[in-house]
Amino acid sequence: MAASEVLSQAAQKTAEVSSYTVDAVVTMTHPQEGSGKVQGRMLYQSKPQLAVDLTLDSADMGSQSLPGGARAVLQGDTVYIKVEALNNLVGATKPWIKVPLGEMGDSNQVNQVLTQIQQFDLGNMTKLVTASQDVQSVGNESVNGEDTTHYSGTFPVDVAVQQLPADKQEQAKEGLAELKDVKFDIWVAADGLPRKLALNGSKEGGTLDATLFFKGFNEPVAIEAPPADQVGELPKGKTN
Structure with missing residues (x-):
């Protein structure tokens, strides 16, 4: 099968995956920031309802650092966020803050965590690489003990981002730091699903280097909202 067909099938198969775990490391430089x-790492499930459990061990992005990391649990249309920096900023008294997704635009810290959820998303990341016109197989390699085929290529960001749902495109552009072309490597196992994805690119002083490992496809994951007595609301007017 042609390498481009493998990617396109991988994108279709990832869309059908109901759960997985991803471990990721992303490093970036930005000319201004x-x-x-x-x-x-992130646990993901799409059924019976969309749920995500994201743990950021470290999150330091120039002026937007999250000292002490962050944790976010998304269930349906509500996200629960545990960020020390945000709690200090808004004077929250509970360790977790509950935010309806519709109010996300108000807080930089909340938006930063949401951007990470998108960057770790298997479906989004696999769709991006289908925009490649030059992908080719570069051999067989083992990833975490599993046999995979390694594919390598590049994709133009503006075309790749258009593969995503309309409401995800702007965030993806920001996540890719307005890079022009991105080099990628993807390792696909015999079941047609990716086990590893690496992206790197640069533009005018900005760089992106991301490595993601995927596992636990369609295995049960336990994603639970934090106990109610640990959860407070995001105070109004204190979210920037």
């Missing part, structure tokens, strides 16, 4: 690194 300096350099940073995000490291963490």
